Amino acid sequence: MGDIYKLILAILLFTSINTTQAQDQNNPWALSLGVNAVDYYPVGQPDPQGDLFDEFFNATDHWNIFPFFSRIELSRHWTGGLSFSAIGSFNKINKFGTNVNYSTGEETTNEVDDLTYYSIDGAINYSLMDLFNSNRIDPYISGGGGYTWLNKIGSGTLNASIGMRYWFSEKFAFNLQSTYKHVFEVYGFRHFQHSASITYKYGGVSDTDRDGIYDDKDACPEEPGLAIYNGCPDSDGDGIEDSVDECPDTTGLAEFNGCPDSDGDGIADKNDKCPTVAGLKSLMGCPDSDGDGLTDKQDKCPTTAGPSANAGCPWPDRDNDGVFDKDDRCPNEKGIVENNGCPKITEQDKELLNKYAKTILFSPGRSDIREESKEILSDIIEILKSNPDAKFTIDGHTDSIGSDLLNLRLSQERADSVKQYLVANGIKDSRLTSRGFGEEKPIATNFYKDGRRKNRRVEINLSN
Template sequence: MKNLSRLLFAVVLLMSFSTTFAQDKNNPWAVTIGANAVDLYPVGENAPQGDYFDEYFNVTDHWNIFPSLSTISISRYLSDGFTFTATGSLNRIDKVGSVDVPGSDESIIATVDDLTYYGLDGRVSYSFMDLINSKSIDPYLGVGGGYTWVDDIGAGTLNGSLGFRYWFSEKIGIDVNSTYKHAFEDYLPKHFQHSVGLVLKFGGTDTDGDGIYDQDDACPEEAGLEIFNGCPDSDNDGIQDSKDDCPNTAGLAEFNGCPDSDGDGVMDKDDKCPDTAGLKALMGCPDADGDGVADGDDNCPNEAGPAANNGCPWPDTDGDGVLDKDDKCPNEAGDVANNGCPIIEPSAEVVKSLNTYARDILFDTGKASFKKETDEVLQAMVVIFKEYPRANFTIEGHTDSVGSKATNQKLSERRANAVRDYLIANGIDANRLTAAGYGEDKPIASNATRAGRAENRRVEVNLVKSED
């Protein structure tokens, strides 16, 4: 029996140490310091002991309490709620039970001389804390074995424990338990040992001090937040730094943590006007008049205008309906058809003067070439045409009736075009001049006389009237 008890105790200790991992996920160790009480009475033995659990809570009569620190335990978490605990305890035994007094209903406490009590025990316990979903109440059951000495006589025991811990914080709690010890030798009585103590958990590593232990910390060397598994969110915008494009400035999730201060949907880093709501098309800048030119670049921010004019509407300084950009006479009201310039027509006297000169144009007989003395006449006409650069004219050629009508028609056309060509060659815009020949069809005198025929051989200048 003695060898069996020793073997059992060795097996329990070996199995326990070989499977240890952590006290809990974060604090692998715990130490408990407290006091214990030994009760030999309610263990089902003959007098002076009672049946199992008989007067279990009779502290005064049956409990042997050592009035000092008398228990120390060291625990290490195994896994999945299992913990191994090694306990050392000491006590003094002076109560072993109760003895009935013959002839009365009374009993007296059975005592012995002070016996020394030492215990060294190991147990594996299972916590129900997760099953009851509690953060502070921690009930458990344990089984194990140990060796107990009473007055230097020892024996192995098989132990069963029931207890609970109450955690005041993550690392500090109180432990209360009751253990039944079944001795393998007759000279050591079976008994209960109760204990209460202060529990301190330790051994967890939190390198960055953020309250999240390294084994659960995705950023163990950088203080962070629990919601990000220990990784930081420097700007407190709810986006951890590793996923934040702007980790030092609070921003929005839709912009990967970058800010949009004016709320216009353009990130500040891309917004040319980060403090004023604007348009995406204008890189976050406003356009008050909606002309497509940002207010900062718009010389007329409250009046729509083209970008080519810096956001201002094109002016029409002279109010003639032609914008200055298209108006060749922007400071003088004119005609739309004449590019904003006024159409200044010569007077009837000026036209009469032109025709006076035109009648003095002399051609070689039967030809469209000018006589030498005609050059001065044509130059005088050029001067008048240049005085009215916006007036348009027709140059008409006429002949007498001498010769065939067809010949006269062609001659009149050639002579009209000869005058037109001369004027163009001397600086008159071709678009202002047209030429036409009428042959002998429009005489102004009788062709029966020499003088009449001379009058009919002529060049006329007519003003083309502008349409109102």
């Protein structure tokens, strides 16, 4: 077993020399451990060996197989499909060619006592994996040389190999190889060496997230990702990597930065208040069937346009006069817009008001309404109530007897007296304005008693 340690030492020496080569950080070192078989028969050399490739696969009779760990190979990638290898092997030889009895033509196998076999070799390998467009099947060819000892008698060799690795994981492969070793010295023997081993790749740059993209090339070294995104993930598979995908867990569209638009209204679901029903951008993706500016959810009358102040429903207009009930001072009576929905006061009512007002009697020099005028005031009140939105002025006038200041005050008091009476009988104060004009606007001469009586009057007029 001391020979094995010599081989291992030689391999380490070879490796230290090889480290001067530039290392491809994305392709690690490889270590292979396995068994080897040495076959001295089918090499086309004179006795005791047979013709070239004679009984090449006769493992039972011809192959010398060491049943335990007997081969070690350390290799490193150089560039492209090329790599370098240092190989050491050990074996015991007890099958060594065939003798032929030419008189009888019979063959006899040469069996010898166990001869110690060991070798160290260097090889240049070329992988043909790209030809198969596969990341598992890895056929290769090799060429190189080495030195072989048989019972401590050494000879140099020129080697040619063919082999195949099968990568059953990212790091491990099963490796089969056959090598022809051509011996230069006259006392050496040409032979084949076959091997089966397990190969393990290691070293180089790490791949922390195990996505097949090494950390120095991986933009997301701690998250498994895809090569097209430099190692970053696309969790929802929508073609937009997670780092720029605003909805990384939901399949979406590029135009919405990876977010979906379920109802196809041009508004991403995350911004759409109604993501399952096509709507308007102005309403955050919700529909407005009647076009009144309220979403159907907010609209109590979604199929009939109406103001937002009435929850999307049109204002009622019971009397159909064009004035909504909320603004109609006479909602049950058809009126006009100019009069807030109430009927316009007629000329007849205007005339009656002034006719009735002029018959309101006052005692000379007083503002108290005389009892006989109460019936007239009752008629005036009916006219005012039939025009509930109309506003009126109550104008007081006097004759010329007495001073101007006294008459002005008296006329205002008479107008106020009429207003107070009307308000006390159901007419809103806001509809009435009282004014006094004194003796400024007579309607008859003050020279006669009858004229002065006419000038002592109250007029009720529609306000402009």
